[in-house]
Amino acid sequence: MGLLTSPxxxxxxxxxxxxxxxxxxxxxxxxxxxxxxxxxALAYHPYNAGTYFSENALLPGLVxxxxxxxSELARLLKALEAEAADHPDTVPHPWIRAQFRQLGLQVYxxxxxxxxxxxxxxxxxxxxxxxxxxxxxxxxxEALVLSAPYRRxxxxxxxxxxxxxxxxxxxxxxxxxVYWAKDIVFLVTEHExxxxxxxxxxxxxxxxxxxxLDAGDLPGRAxxxxxAINLEVESxxxxxxxxxxxxxxxxxxxxxxxxxxxxxxxxxxIQHTTQGRADHxxxxxxxxxxxxxxxxxxxxxxxxxxxPTGNHGHxxxxxxxxxxxxxxxxxxxxxxxxxxxxxARVLEGMFRSLNNLLERFHQSFxxxxxxxxxxxxxxxxxxxxxxxxxxxxxxxxxxCWLRLPDTDDSxxxxxxxxxxxxxxxxxxxxxxxxxxxxxxxxxxxxxxxHALGAVTLAGLVPLTQLLAxxxxxxxxxxxxGLLTVSVGSLLLPAITNRRSPLSESGRLxxxxxxxxxxxxxxxxxxxFNISLALIVTTLxxxxxxxxxxxxxAPARLLASLCLLLVHPFTLQLAAVALGAPALAxxxxxxxxxxxxxxxxxxxxxxxxxxxxxxxxVLLPLWLxxxxxxxCG
Amino acid sequence: xxxxVNHIILMLADDMACxxxxxxxxxxxxxxxQHINVYGSDVEVDYRGDEVTVERLVRLLTGRLEPSTPPxxxxxxxxxxxxxxxxxxxxxxxxxxxxDAEEITSTELADAFExxxxxxxxxxxxxxxxxCQAASMYEKFYSxxxxxxxxxxxxxxxxxxHLDSSxxxxxxxxxTYHALDxxxxxxxxxxxxxxDFLRVCPRHQCxxxxxxxxxxxPRNPADVRVTEFFGSVxxxxxxxxxxxLGDGDTETPVTVGTRVETAxxxxxxxxxxxxxxxxxx
Numbered sequence: 001m002g003l004l005t006s007p008x009x010x011x012x013x014x015x016x017x018x019x020x021x022x023x024x025x026x027x028x029x030x031x032x033x034x035x036x037x038x039x040x041a042l043a044y045h046p047y048n049a050g051t052y053f054s055e056n057a058l059l060p061g062l063v064x065x066x067x068x069x070x071s072e073l074a075r076l077l078k079a080l081e082a083e084a085a086d087h088p089d090t091v092p093h094p095w096i097r098a099q100f101r102q103l104g105l106q107v108y109x110x111x112x113x114x115x116x117x118x119x120x121x122x123x124x125x126x127x128x129x130x131x132x133x134x135x136x137x138x139x140x141x142e143a144l145v146l147s148a149p150y151r152r153x154x155x156x157x158x159x160x161x162x163x164x165x166x167x168x169x170x171x172x173x174x175x176x177x178v179y180w181a182k183d184i185v186f187l188v189t190e191h192e193x194x195x196x197x198x199x200x201x202x203x204x205x206x207x208x209x210x211x212x213l214d215a216g217d218l219p220g221r222a223x224x225x226x227x228a229i230n231l232e233v234e235s236x237x238x239x240x241x242x243x244x245x246x247x248x249x250x251x252x253x254x255x256x257x258x259x260x261x262x263x264x265x266x267x268x269x270i271q272h273t274t275q276g277r278a279d280h281x282x283x284x285x286x287x288x289x290x291x292x293x294x295x296x297x298x299x300x301x302x303x304x305x306x307x308p309t310g311n312h313g314h315x316x317x318x319x320x321x322x323x324x325x326x327x328x329x330x331x332x333x334x335x336x337x338x339x340x341x342x343x344a345r346v347l348e349g350m351f352r353s354l355n356n357l358l359e360r361f362h363q364s365f366x367x368x369x370x371x372x373x374x375x376x377x378x379x380x381x382x383x384x385x386x387x388x389x390x391x392x393x394x395x396x397x398x399x400c401w402l403r404l405p406d407t408d409d410s411x412x413x414x415x416x417x418x419x420x421x422x423x424x425x426x427x428x429x430x431x432x433x434x435x436x437x438x439x440x441x442x443x444x445x446x447x448x449x450h451a452l453g454a455v456t457l458a459g460l461v462p463l464t465q466l467l468a469x470x471x472x473x474x475x476x477x478x479x480x481g482l483l484t485v486s487v488g489s490l491l492l493p494a495i496t497n498r499r500s501p502l503s504e505s506g507r508l509x510x511x512x513x514x515x516x517x518x519x520x521x522x523x524x525x526x527x528f529n530i531s532l533a534l535i536v537t538t539l540x541x542x543x544x545x546x547x548x549x550x551x552x553a554p555a556r557l558l559a560s561l562c563l564l565l566v567h568p569f570t571l572q573l574a575a576v577a578l579g580a581p582a583l584a585x586x587x588x589x590x591x592x593x594x595x596x597x598x599x600x601x602x603x604x605x606x607x608x609x610x611x612x613x614x615x616x617v618l619l620p621l622w623l624x625x626x627x628x629x630x631c632g
Numbered sequence: 633x634x635x636x637v638n639h640i641i642l643m644l645a646d647d648m649a650c651x652x653x654x655x656x657x658x659x660x661x662x663x664x665x666q667h668i669n670v671y672g673s674d675v676e677v678d679y680r681g682d683e684v685t686v687e688r689l690v691r692l693l694t695g696r697l698e699p700s701t702p703p704x705x706x707x708x709x710x711x712x713x714x715x716x717x718x719x720x721x722x723x724x725x726x727x728x729x730x731x732d733a734e735e736i737t738s739t740e741l742a743d744a745f746e747x748x749x750x751x752x753x754x755x756x757x758x759x760x761x762x763x764c765q766a767a768s769m770y771e772k773f774y775s776x777x778x779x780x781x782x783x784x785x786x787x788x789x790x791x792x793x794h795l796d797s798s799x800x801x802x803x804x805x806x807x808t809y810h811a812l813d814x815x816x817x818x819x820x821x822x823x824x825x826x827x828d829f830l831r832v833c834p835r836h837q838c839x840x841x842x843x844x845x846x847x848x849x850p851r852n853p854a855d856v857r858v859t860e861f862f863g864s865v866x867x868x869x870x871x872x873x874x875x876x877l878g879d880g881d882t883e884t885p886v887t888v889g890t891r892v893e894t895a896x897x898x899x900x901x902x903x904x905x906x907x908x909x910x911x912x913x
Contacts, residue, residue, distance in 0.1 A: 059800055059801065062797065062801065062802075063798070063799065063800025064797045135652060137650075179653050180652065181653045
């Protein structure tokens with residue numbers, strides 16, 4: 001019997017409870033604001049730290065990179081582009097395999113099939129090619145991967161022929177060297193992230209996608225993969241290299257690998273960026289701070305979405321540290337342009353350093369945020385401000401708990417009944433309601449939204465299949481399904497509260513449960529995807545703290561409007577609109593439909609959790625808050 | 633300036649020369665010019681790989697090796713031998729790292745030297761160590777006739793000298809580089825003293841401060857030639873005259889040129905080597 005079960009038992013704990021109940025409504029908003037200010041301040045240069053190498057075995061950039069075969073690279077690029085022009089509808093696997101075979105590497109094909117789950121359920125086939133360069137003087141126990149996605153002309157993404165040509169040229173150069181201690185796998189994938197996910201699933205014999213993705217088995221392997229680099233080269237002249245880090249569900253690669261990519265680009269005098277933005281020349285100034293802050297927010301937006309920004313995201317799931325290097329020619333970027341040879345030397349330098357490793361990456365950070373290419377905010381720096389922002393939820397939950405009646409104290413009940421008979425005051429926050437806990441009234445308010453969320457998530461796929469028979473495109477079906485659920489569920493309070501309306505203690509209990517659930521969501525999400533947790537906390541804390549029954553109708557209306565603004569559906573629509581500010585409304589809606597369908601497919605095939613969490617946790621939470629506002 | 637190969641015992645982890653990462657297989661260079669392969673055919677590695685452990689080093693120093701150990705792997709020194717011990721690698725305050733798995737502490741080393749003294753396995757020891765915080769390793773010595781030099785003090789790091797950018801590694805440390813430089817300029821008849829050698833690599837060259845322990849050494853290092861420890865030079869004069877060494881007491885002078893035939897006096901007592909592996913039965 002401690003504070004939790006009988007909060008009003010002892011004298012001192014009763015005093016503590018009273019202090020908390022009295023001051024919490026003031027303290028929580030203050031802590032929220034302080035946390036937000038602290039977090040935003042972390043983007044300022046003196047308040048974060050510079051990246052450094054923790055793994056000394058990397059010896060990055062110490063060796064002179066000697067790749068100089070630029071003419072071979074140009075010849076390969078030209079041949080590949082001619083091949084692609086001849087066969088625009090297929091991936092030129094025969095050409096790629098012939099090139100690798102001529103170099104003496106072991107070349108293998110890999111076929112995979114995807115049974116598309118939505119709509120009419122078509123079947124997609126794909127094929128990857130990979131070539132293994134065996135280490136000349138050591139056993140094939142470890143491997144490094146250099147992968148490039150092949151994009152056909154006409155694909156939505158920019159062409160990537162230069163990267164495939166670089167793979168062949170680098171394979172030729174690497175083959176002549178004697179210093180490789182690990183096997184090197186050159187992987188050319190099809191269908192963007194699907195090809196890589198399938199290859200890795202087959203390599204590790206781990207099924208992905210609950211039977212939707214049939215990856216088969218690989219004819220040849222190369223040992224335990226230690227690290228991987230994904231290459232996307234959009235043009236033969238390079239203005240800058242963007243180092244992409246965000247992986248599936250916000251997982252990030254080891255900071256040593258990211259730092260190494262930036263360091264070696266810097267050594268070869270190639271401009272390197274993070275989030276597509278180079279560093280501000282004067283980071284201590286106010287303009288510098290704004291620049292860093294914007295870079296930080298970009299990273300948080302892409303980490304919160306949970307979709308990998310490049311093929312490297314799928315390697316991270318297997319503990320293989322990976323980054324994507326995207327080299328492009330941006331007219332707006334000042335500075336000299338580099339050629340493909342420079343980029344090849346960067347890759348050579350990275351592979352020489354990775355070759356030095358005896359252990360997997362384990363020294364440096366796995367949880368961080370980067371406001372600039374050479375700065376990082378570690379988990380130790382961003383967790384305290386996050387905790388401040390979110391602590392209001394916990395404090396309010398505690399306050400609601402303390403205000404609940406004490407079911408064991410019959411004396412108190414009689415006292416309260418006596419007080420009630422005299423005449424009770426309404427709306428006083430310190431009043432102790434005297435009824436026992438109304439579980440029968442509160443339970444449906446909690447279970448019904450959760451059941452609705454679960455049914456929604458499970459029912460989206462059958463819905464698309466049903467509507468596809470009626471001729472609806474899948475995107476529109478998903479959009480319509482979610483919109484219907486969102487709008488229809490607004491009536492939920494009327495249904496659950498009709499039979500047994502909530503008393504005051506019922507409302508308190510429901511608030512307590514809602515706040516605890518929200519706290520649970522954000523604090524656990526903060527452990528592995530801080531951006532998502534922080535965004536949800538920032539938007540939901542003020543709403544959750546103020547979501548209660550208001551006796552006056554205008555206050556209720558205002559609360560409803562605020563709640564509608566943070567509805568998960570509204571939020572994702574706003575996110576899509578913010579991501580493409582120049583589009584007209586129709587285009588935004590079309591993009592939103594596509595985004596929802598893609599989120600669903602990602603959830604089913606790759607295991608991206610954003611849609612799942614939004615449907616099964618966030619939507620029920622929102623509905624509970626809606627019930628609280630409308631439970632009178 | 634050389635010590636004959638069969639007077640050298642070399643213990644290496646030996647994972648560099650034939651490492652798959654070595655761009656010049658089977659070679660080890662100590663200079664970026666890559667002129668001399670120090671892992672050449674005249675190098676004999678006595679202990680390599682898994683044999684290089686703290687236990688093996690202590691057994692080697694104290695002589696407690698298995699009966700099957702060949703003589704080339706034994707430290708066959710006696711009470712007139714001057715022993716040079718050079719250690720390098722990763723170290724810290726009071727320890728030197730062995731092979732990523734264990735460490736030898738300064739106390740262990742000091743005790744090993746004391747055992748050597750009690751067994752009369754050395755006349756003088758010259759101890760050189762090039763690691764980080766190297767001076768901590770000689771702090772605990774308590775046996776006589778030891779002269780020690782270390783590349784850095786406690787709290788200081790010993791630094792590498794230069795990078796070979798075609799190999800991608802730092803090939804030699806600052807103190808060892810300057811010590812070798814000093815050695816390469818010596819000849820067999822050089823008059824340089826140990827004090828000169830102890831002054832090698834001052835602060836402005838080594839960045840770390842070279843430490844010296846000379847309180848256990850009975851003579852002034854300035855009076856000791858470097859060739860006493862390096863080069864095993866002995867001044868030999870050939871004669872075919874008989875030398876009378878007397879009766880063993882100090883009053884009869886030594887005379888030269890007289891044929892004397894006396895029985896050698898019986899020794900007062902005799903020393904005997906203790907059995908290397910005590911029989912415990």
